[in-house]
Amino acid sequence: MIKITREDALAYHQQDGIPGKLAVVPTKPLLTQRDLSLAYTPGVAYPVLEIEKDPDLAYEYTNKGNLVAVISNGTAILGLGNRGALASKPVMEGKGVLFKKFAAIDTYDLEINALDPQQIIQIVAALAPTFGGINLEDIRSPECFQIEQTLQSMLDIPVFHDDQHGTAIILAAALLNTLELTNRRLDGVKIVFSGAGAAAIACATHLVKIGVPRQHIWMTDIVGLVYEGRKEQMFPEKQAFANGSRPASLTEVLQGADVFIGLSVANVLAPEMLKTMAANPIIFAMANPDPEISYDLAVAARPDAIVATGRSDYPNQINNVLGFPFIFRGALDVRARAINDSMKIAASHALAALARQPVPTEVLRAYNVDHLEFGRAYFVPKPLDLRVCEWEASAVAQAAIDSGAARLALNMPAYRARLQTLAEKGLSAPA
Template sequence: MDYAKESLRLHAQWQGKLDIQPKMQITNRDDLSLTYTPGVAAPCLEIQKDPQKSYTLTGRGNTVAVITDGTAVLGLGDIGPEAGMPVMEGKCVLFKEFGGVNAIPLCIRSKDTEEIVNTIALLAGSFGGINLEDIAAPRCFEIEKRLKEVCDIPVFHDDQHGTAIVVASALLNALKVVNKPMGSVRIVINGAGSAGCAIAKLLLDMHFGEVLLVDKAGILNIHSALTSGQQRILAITKCERQGTLADAMKDADVFIGVSAPHIVSQEMVRSMKAGAVVFPMANPIPEIMPDEALAAGAAVVGTGRSDFPNQINNVLAFPGIFKGALAVQASDINEEMKIAAAYGIASLIQEEELNKEYIIPSALDKRVADAVAEAVMQAARESGVARK
């Protein structure tokens, strides 16, 4: 199928992928009076007395805002907020289809951090959670940080944390396949933007082992010119190593790529330790093609693509994370909830099922959202951010 041609035809036919369907019908005067005035005054006054009742007397408790400024849309870059709308609508469809969560796309006509933060903060009372999407680094770090400080609902940048959670879940199972214990591995992450930094942070929090962060200039160390996101990682790793990507990959156990096509050679993979795990996730063309990585000695390979085994796809994470967070009216999505989500995804594959081509559930596996939601709810309660 020519996906581009067929998608364009269908988008023109659909005129958007979302619709609004009321939960009631208005067929007589009583229906009108209950749905709107005068009956609607009663729930309004209840919410005035206790704003938390907005979670049970309106749709807020199961509604997420999917928000972008259009500056980093998929692999298309800064295409603007209007052009980002098809992606935001698509994300909303995934929220509903996989998690049963209502989602509204909002595209902001600003690249100013202060304006974006203020806009979202002012709208937060209408939603149970905020999913930030396709906002360029390093601005995305500051926007998320600021919103977490001023909002009393979960704020989650999926490009960062959704990616990190699914990578962590895949790596949990990949290490079982290659029989390497947690805490013993050296991990190279190529691409030090929003996704790379979030992956590094989560893998460090989960104590997988040593992490080296690499960008176009080479191995990042404490003497490099760093973004705020990179500074947070180097403050943990204290890395002083220098060198190229090839230097970093020598004797590494794991390679994770969130960078650019064809920048990893077979020689680089051969230089890794036996039982190497290689996740080249640049889309649509990975850092090294899976067949090339396997031929060079990689034991387990996963990509972001659906036409190869072990697709590392964010849809495994965000629907269940928000489903769980909304169910307990969480005030935040914290590290404990992210770690729980990663273990929840990984746990769906029994140890006897694990093999080099099956380390992570399919993106279409309908069990995933419920498993993630259960794990997230428990972690939210145990970490004190659940309000229900």
């Protein structure tokens, strides 16, 4: 287990006397007077005039096509809650580092000091021409739903709230594989959620889209079961998952369940509660930094369980870094207008399929293990597996093309080869 202290983290963020984790680096030479004239005046006037005539040429003459805005107002920072826009900046810079390292995507992080959804929408929409995509992050619910949906309806570039869809895409891949391992079907399982915020609702929505019947999903929050007729702490997106006709606790609802999905708070799941679940229960306890039940406690209470958490120091981490860099990579490369359901489903299936492949020696070396094989202790790919970029980004790009979301078509074999080279270069380069 890797232990990170406060002192370690603060020292890292100002290492070598350079505050923060990101910098802007020029991509063209600027060594001579001619270079200067090309980069700025008078040469810059020519692409300006071309883009005025044909806005799509911004993808050819500027960094728009490889640039994502990472945007937050700091109202739901990781497990820390509402800490304000400025306090979210280390997290947004961190997302930028992952975009760059895993998928060679450039980012600007934008911390918006506003709480009103309409104000945020106006600000982001006004800035949108700069970018090829927008990654919303750490914005509380229910405001996040309105912000994402309104922006996507206004803009012709992808708008993606990663706290919702990133988690959902990785979770779905994990669920597909654990159902295979336990000989279950998507339409034959009872799934219980602890948590009914943005991530939980997006996960439940995505599971319905991959084939789980909505009536098989039971959602609970701090009040208890989300049931038909409940009035307390409800909003439309949560109401869509109301099930049952009376109040009930998580303990009651969990009885006989096949799958537990935790997106709530630490330690809400007692070992005794697991004992009432069905045989071979699937337990995804994903609260961070501390899960709803610890990995060790869950395995001790139910030795027949398959267990995953959001932590990197235990097997089967449900990790968003397996999603957003590669989803945006595929979307940007076909100049997608949105990241639609077909693209999200394709990402889930690509990750699930990759986990069933033999694991290369380089991955074993990166994680200091002798063996990894598809099974109860390995059913989602590792983030440092170089193949993730090729498999997932190409699946997303193909789905964008097939669904009509793409502006460009690609030669897919050539594209997959390019992705493989990109991943090898990015993950082998010094940080």
